[in-house]
Amino acid sequence: MQLRTAPSRQARILGVGAHRPPRIIDNAEVCTWIDSSDEWIQQRTGIVTRRWAAPDVSVVDMSEDAAAKALAAAGLTGQDVDAVVVATVSHLQQTPAAAAILADRLGATPAAAFDISAGCAGFCHGVALAGDLVRGGTATNVLVVGVDKLSDFTDVSDRSTAFLFADGAGAVVVGASEEAGIGPTVWGSDGGQADAIRSKVSWLQLRRGAVPLGEQVAVEAAAAAPEAAPWPYLEQAGQTVFRWAVWQMAPVAQRALDAAGVRAEDLDAFIPHQANARIIDAMVKQLKLPDSVHVARDITEMGNTSAASVPLAMERVLADGEAPSRGLALLIGYGAGLSYAAQVVRLP
Missing domain, CATH: 3.40.47.10 (Thiolase/Chalcone synthase)
Known part of the structure; x- marks a missing residue:
């Protein structure tokens, strides 16, 4: 017996949306955390400002805003979505996936929903997966979100990283098309x-305790109990x-x-x-x-x-x-x- 397969079709990006947190942190503020200068940071990285989300705003919250805008731009609603893919390394729960919570908020249930972890390459991985899902007939519309809240994992006393990381979310809807809109990945x-970019401590080490989130407590907590209260800051x-x-x-x-x-x-x-x-x-x-x-x-x-x-x-x-x-x-x-x-x- 020959297996039945879906007819071949193309995929393209139908709409894009973004969430940019309202809080702007300039280099002058960063230099109150570390011994640096606006000139040094700009020369080394090109960064003038960065955005940080409020402590009570999660990666799902930011994703929801970006995703709603992408769906609106594509002329679709959550009910039109067959799969939700969220690329992130900063969802604070090991499980359930941020994508499943996001799908529910958008009214996309029972869409397939899963997270992928590929760091800064995660969004492009998500686009590759979404394109293949659409071309293979598994889905007609796939929501892909790239989101991170790196302020939760930034050691503001670390002169090598404190000025780099920021928060935000971007989303696209990948859907069926008569012409090719996504090339081979x-x-x-x-x-x-792998050690070139990593968390400073593992989940096993975290069993001993954890410092609170947010830059306002990071330095104090690290100084008060550096051994008893580790946190997986990025290095x-x-x-x-x-x-x-x-x-x-x-x-x-x-x-x-x-x-x-x-x-x-x-x-x-x-x-x-x-x-x-x-x-x-x-x-x-x-x-x-x-x-x-x-x-x-x-x-x-x-x-x-x-x-x-x-x-x-x-x-x-x-x-x-x-x-x-x-x-x-x-x-x-x-x-x-x-x-x-x-x-x-x-x-x-």
């Missing part, structure tokens, strides 16, 4: 360098990650272009993970992108929002009119794992 990982080997991203990610981006049959000059926008302005500049140079290609630089105002980085930058590019609707954009995410993923998409 080039992805991978290098677990041999990274900055130079290792910088060199890996600069020299390894441009070839990945080029492979994504080649796989999609697209040349650099065919692009309308380049939307890379917003980790560091110097990394973005190096990738632009290596890819030999012409001046006609708009390069997303949301990092200046938003900082590094991990999985939310690429969709937030996409939303900004479209909102500011820097790239046309249905224009071609090269996406690439990279980070903890060390994981990466890149694809060419047609913008909504």
Whole structure:
């Protein structure tokens, strides 16, 4: 007996939405936490401000706002969604998945719902999965959210990371299309360098106790009980990650272009993970992108929002009119794992 399969079809991004927390933290405020300067931070990263969510705002809360906007932009409701994919590393519950809670809030039940953990590459992983679900006939519309609340995991006394991380959520709806709107994904990982970006302590160590959340208590708690009350703050080997991203990610981006049959000059926008302005500049140079290609630089105002980085930058590019609707954009995410993923998409 031959198995019945769904007819082949294409997938594209139908709508995008964003949540940017209202609290803006500039470099001057960061420099009250650590011995640094606005000039040093801007020169090293390109970051001028970043957004932090309120202590009582969760990754699900931010996801709900971004997702509702993406659905509205696509002309859909939660009832039209067949699957919800949330890319995050900062959901504070091991289980249930943030995606399941989000699906319920959006009225998407009984849509399939699950989280994926691929660090800053998570959103591009989600787009790859959503595209395949739609093309394979498993789903007609898939909601993909990239969200992180890294303020919960930022050690404000750590001079190497305190100025980097931020909060936010970005969402897209991937749906069926008559024409191809999502190119082949080039992805991978290098677990041999997993320690380059990681939590400082494990869940096992956390059994001894935990410090409260929020930057207002982080320094006091760490000083009062550094051994008895660990918390999984993020740490990274900055130079290792910088060199890996600069020299390894441009070839990945080029492979994504080649796989999609697209040349650099065919692009309308380049939307890379917003980790560091110097990394973005190096990738632009290596890819030999012409001046006609708009390069997303949301990092200046938003900082590094991990999985939310690429969709937030996409939303900004479209909102500011820097790239046309249905224009071609090269996406690439990279980070903890060390994981990466890149694809060419047609913008909504």
